[in-house]
Amino acid sequence: MNKPPILPKESLFPIASLRSAEATTAQVTLEVLNPRGEIPPPPTLGIRPRLPNLAGKKIGLCDNGKFGASSFLDAIETMLKQKYPAATILRLPKPAAQTITLTKGWYPEVAAQVDGFIFATGD
Amino acid sequence: MYVTTSEFLDDARSAAKDRGMPQLRIVGVPADRYYRSRSSVAELQPIAAGAFNQIVDDLVRPLTAEEANPEQVHKELQGKTIKVGGTDYSDAAEQVNQLFLDSLWADGLPIVPPTERAVKWMLSGLSRSPDEVIGQVAPKNGTATIEKIAINAVMAGAKPEYLPVIVAAMEGFTDKNYDLTHMQASTGSFTPVVIVNGPIAKELNFNSGIGVLGHGWRPNSTTGRALRLCLLNLGQTWPAMNDMALTGRLESYTFFTFAENQDLSPWEPYHVSLGFKPEDSTVTVATVGNPIVLGGGAVAPWTAQGILDTIASRISNVGFGWFHSQTYIVVLHPDCAVELAKLGYTRKGVQEWLYERSRVPFETLIPVTVGFSHEAVVEFTRQTIADGRIHPARADVFKEALKPGGRVPVVQSPEDFHIFVAGGSPGYDLLFGYPGPNHANQTTKITSSTHTTAGR
Numbered sequence: 001m002n003k004p005p006i007l008p009k010e011s012l013f014p015i016a017s018l019r020s021a022e023a024t025t026a027q028v029t030l031e032v033l034n035p036r037g038e039i040p041p042p043p044t045l046g047i048r049p050r051l052p053n054l055a056g057k058k059i060g061l062c063d064n065g066k067f068g069a070s071s072f073l074d075a076i077e078t079m080l081k082q083k084y085p086a087a088t089i090l091r092l093p094k095p096a097a098q099t100i101t102l103t104k105g106w107y108p109e110v111a112a113q114v115d116g117f118i119f120a121t122g123d
Numbered sequence: 124m125y126v127t128t129s130e131f132l133d134d135a136r137s138a139a140k141d142r143g144m145p146q147l148r149i150v151g152v153p154a155d156r157y158y159r160s161r162s163s164v165a166e167l168q169p170i171a172a173g174a175f176n177q178i179v180d181d182l183v184r185p186l187t188a189e190e191a192n193p194e195q196v197h198k199e200l201q202g203k204t205i206k207v208g209g210t211d212y213s214d215a216a217e218q219v220n221q222l223f224l225d226s227l228w229a230d231g232l233p234i235v236p237p238t239e240r241a242v243k244w245m246l247s248g249l250s251r252s253p254d255e256v257i258g259q260v261a262p263k264n265g266t267a268t269i270e271k272i273a274i275n276a277v278m279a280g281a282k283p284e285y286l287p288v289i290v291a292a293m294e295g296f297t298d299k300n301y302d303l304t305h306m307q308a309s310t311g312s313f314t315p316v317v318i319v320n321g322p323i324a325k326e327l328n329f330n331s332g333i334g335v336l337g338h339g340w341r342p343n344s345t346t347g348r349a350l351r352l353c354l355l356n357l358g359q360t361w362p363a364m365n366d367m368a369l370t371g372r373l374e375s376y377t378f379f380t381f382a383e384n385q386d387l388s389p390w391e392p393y394h395v396s397l398g399f400k401p402e403d404s405t406v407t408v409a410t411v412g413n414p415i416v417l418g419g420g421a422v423a424p425w426t427a428q429g430i431l432d433t434i435a436s437r438i439s440n441v442g443f444g445w446f447h448s449q450t451y452i453v454v455l456h457p458d459c460a461v462e463l464a465k466l467g468y469t470r471k472g473v474q475e476w477l478y479e480r481s482r483v484p485f486e487t488l489i490p491v492t493v494g495f496s497h498e499a500v501v502e503f504t505r506q507t508i509a510d511g512r513i514h515p516a517r518a519d520v521f522k523e524a525l526k527p528g529g530r531v532p533v534v535q536s537p538e539d540f541h542i543f544v545a546g547g548s549p550g551y552d553l554l555f556g557y558p559g560p561n562h563a564n565q566t567t568k569i570t571s572s573t574h575t576t577a578g579r
Contacts, residue, residue, distance in 0.1 A: 028215040029208045033237045034201050035228050035274045037265025037357030041196040042143035049191070050183050059182075068161030072126070072152075075164050075171035076178065083179075095506075116182045120126040121135075122161075123310055123367075 051116050054084040060092045060114035066122025073120050090114055124181040126174065128154035134308070134365045141263050146190040148181040150174050204239065223278075227361045230351055230376055234278040245273040248283030249290060250571045257290065258297025260357035261304040262365060267293055267357045272349075275356055279348035282341070284327055284574040288406050289349045292317055295408040295565035296354070302561035306410040307360050309559075313410050314372040316452055316555055317347055317380040318543060320394040321404030323569055323577035324382035331384035333547030335454075336374075347380030350408075373413060379555070381545055387457035388544035389464035394566060396470055403568055404578040409452055409541070410563035411555035419456050419551040427462035430455075430552055431473070435480035437554060438533055446504055446521065446532065447512035450539045450557045450564050453477070456550025474537035482530035501525055 051057055061077055063069035070093065077089050092110050110117060127135045129151040139147040152174050160166035207222060209215030219236040223229040235241065246253055246269070253270035260267050269290060276289050296303050296315075306313045319329050330340040338344060360366040373379075385392045394405040415437055418430040434453060453473075455463070463473060488500055507513045508521050517535050524531040534540065541564065546553075557563060572578035 027210055028212050029206055030212075030215045030219055030236050030238055031204045031206050032219055033204055033239060033242055033270075033274045035223075035237060035271065035278060035352065035356040036201065036359065037260055037263075037267055037271055038198060038201055039141075039263050039265050039359065040259075041198060042141075044145065044193050044195045045143050046191045046193055047144065047146050047148065047186065050185055053183055054179065068157065068167065071161065071164045072157075072167050072171055075168045076175065078168075079172065079175050080179075116124075118124055118126060118178060118182070121128075121131070123128065123131060 054080070054116075055086040057115040058088045058090060058113065060090045060110055060117035062092045062094055062110060062117055062119045064094050064119075064121045069120045069122035072122075073118070076118065076120075092117070124148040124150065124178065126150050126152065126178065128152055128157050130154040130363075131367065133363070134367055137365045138262070140196070143196070145196065146193050148190075150177050150181060207236075228356055229278065230348070230355060232348075232376060234352075235280050237274045237277040241277045242270065242273050245277050245281070245283050245286055246270065248286035248572065248574050249273075250573050251290070257293050260293075260297060260354065262308050263359040265357040265359050267297060267353065271357060272353055275352040276345075276349040278352050279345045280341070281345035281349045284572070285342055285346050285349070287569050287572040287575075287578050288319060288323065288327070288342075288346055288404075289353070290571075291567040291569040292346070292350055292406045292408050293353055293357075295406065295567040296350075298565045298567075300562050301408075301565050302410075302559065302563050303354075303358070305559050305561060306563060307354060307358050308365055308367055310367045310369050311412065312368050312370055312372050313412055313557070313559065314374055315350070315378045316407075316409050316411050317350060317378050318393070318407045318409075318452075318545075319346075319380075319382040319404070319569075320385070320392050320407070320566075321399070321569070321577060322402065323404035323572070323575055324385070326575045326577050329382035331382035331545050332387075333550070335381045335384075335546045335550075336379055336553075343380045343382075344377050347374070347377035350378060350380075351376055379411070379414070383543050384457055384545045384547075387461075387548065389461050390470045390542075390544065393470075393541070393543050397566055399566075399568065402577070405566050405568050407541075407564070407566040409450065409555075409557065409565070410559055411452055411557050415554040415556075417552040417554055419459055419546075419549060421549045425459075427459050427466060430459055431463070431476060432480075434552070434554055435477055438477070438481040438556070439483055445558050445560055447507040447535060448557075448559060448561050448563075449534050450541065451477075451534070452541045452543065452553075452555040452557075454543045454545050454553040454555070456546035456548070456552055457544055458548050458550065459552055460544045470542050471537070473542050474540045477540045478532060478534065478537040481533050482524070483533060485525060485527055485529040485531055488531055504531075 061073040063073055080089055095106055125147055132151040135149050139145060152170050156170050160170060207215055207218045209218050216236050220233055251269050255269045257267040272290055272293055276286055327342045329342045383393050395401050399405055417433050418425040488497055508518045513521055513535060569578035
């Protein structure tokens with residue numbers, strides 16, 4: 001993929017400092033303002049403990065409704081049933097896949113039904 | 124755990140971090156194979172098989188300490204200013220440009236260095252506190268303050284008198300009802316239109332005539348570019364990282380920014396039709412897809428009714444799925460609007476005519492997305508009626524239409540056709556459609572201007 005050179009965010013200010021150091025010998029110094037919006041970070045959460053194994057567990061297969069995701073999970077479901085016959089597989093497609101409303105209640109519903117879940121996006 | 128394609132791994136990791144779950148386990152399947160194999164389960168099976176062991180392992184492999192208790196992400200400490208040196212002004216400005224582009228803070232065209240003096244000059248155009256928070260900008264929810272907007276406006280080459288327009292547009296983008304994430308991140312080439320109404324448009328010399336979408340007009344170009352830079356820097360997006368527009372976004376540097384041609388319009392200004400006063404000035408922002416250029420012009424003859432027929436026909440043939448949120452920006456050139464007025468059309472009349480004539484026979488309802496069936500579109504539409512996304516007041520219209528012999532409206536109501544008059548005489552008509560999944564159209568009053576008579 002053709003991407004521009006990307007500086008890790010942590011390195012931005014050291015580079016700025018380097019520029020500042022250079023500026024001490026430069027004839028012209030421009031002091032410019034940072035154009036980035038500050039992001040108030042949400043609380044950082046850990047991920048849930050993993051399952052010891054899949055035997056006897058309920059595994060939810062969720063997709064975002066984009067074309068292909070469901071078919072991909074069809075293939076995963078077949079393999080799970082073959083390899084882990086004691087597992088229960090539930091198909092839980094995300095309702096109203098791309099809308100920003102109406103899905104908040106869906107996540108707790110999924111969590112209440114399964115021991116683990118695989119979420120596949122079609123893009 | 125989460126599965127996506129390899130081209131979306133950066134985007135997925137970024138989104139997981141944004142949502143407070145930086146340790147989310149993510150598996151990427153090869154994008155170059157996945158997208159060409161989506162027609163059947165059989166074609167996808169080898170790709171699923173290749174990812175299967177990793178998927179299962181991600182479900183059962185015990186957590187590391189960092190995964191269980193990740194370090195809290197703290198607000199990134201931002202240096203307010205950065206000193207950049209050069210042998211002369213041109214060299215220093217070039218160093219600023221390279222630093223900003225390397226940092227993903229610029230759009231690839233030269234920027235004006237946002238020095239404190241330049242930003243103070245920009246802020247002189249508005250009587251609001253630099254610290255005032257306008258809102259959070261999707262997708263990363265960067266905070267848009269008046270000062271941050273002004274910094275980006277300087278970079279874009281705007282003038283202080285444009286700042287009230289730019290700020291009002293940002294208020295529209297950050298409105299709680301506006302789905303900015305879709306425009307900022309979608310794989311489609313969605314992009315904004317920015318349309319200025321009211322006396323400030325003429326006072327600032329926005330182009331609304333011949334060349335309305337073209338270059339050469341500083342208000343149009345730099346207002347749009349300031350918004351491009353605000354969305355880039357405040358929402359913190361970058362192509363192929365979390366802005367996934369596969370072919371990029373049309374008019375990516377300046378957006379489609381213009382004013383309504385109120386002088387040549389036979390109708391009340393657009394903003395007045397929404398309930399604003401004639402002396403008010405407003406800016407409308409809306410997410411749109413690719414524009415279609417329709418009848419008019421200086422070459423072939425045309426009729427106003429023929430143009431309306433063409434618009435209705437084009438709308439009726441584009442495929443559907445999002446009736447609850449679909450909107451159209453219809454830009455009529457002045458001659459067309461005048462001829463329509465002679466035929467007795469008001470703006471409301473045009474809206475109602477398009478609403479009725481663009482209805483789609485139930486039997487020919489086709490999905491907007493390849494791979495979904497007619498039945499899926501019908502079922503999805505019924506779902507949007509049931510869950511209230513189609514307004515209860517309009518529900519009966521859709522229920523009645525969703526059966527054999529019915530004619531399904533392509534939008535919820537006639538007001539979802541937003542009719543503007545712009546361009547010169549002669550001119551062409553433009554149709555911008557938005558088939559997105561959520562609301563993305565907002566008109567905001569321009570206020571607090573200090574350098575203009577309007578918009579104060």
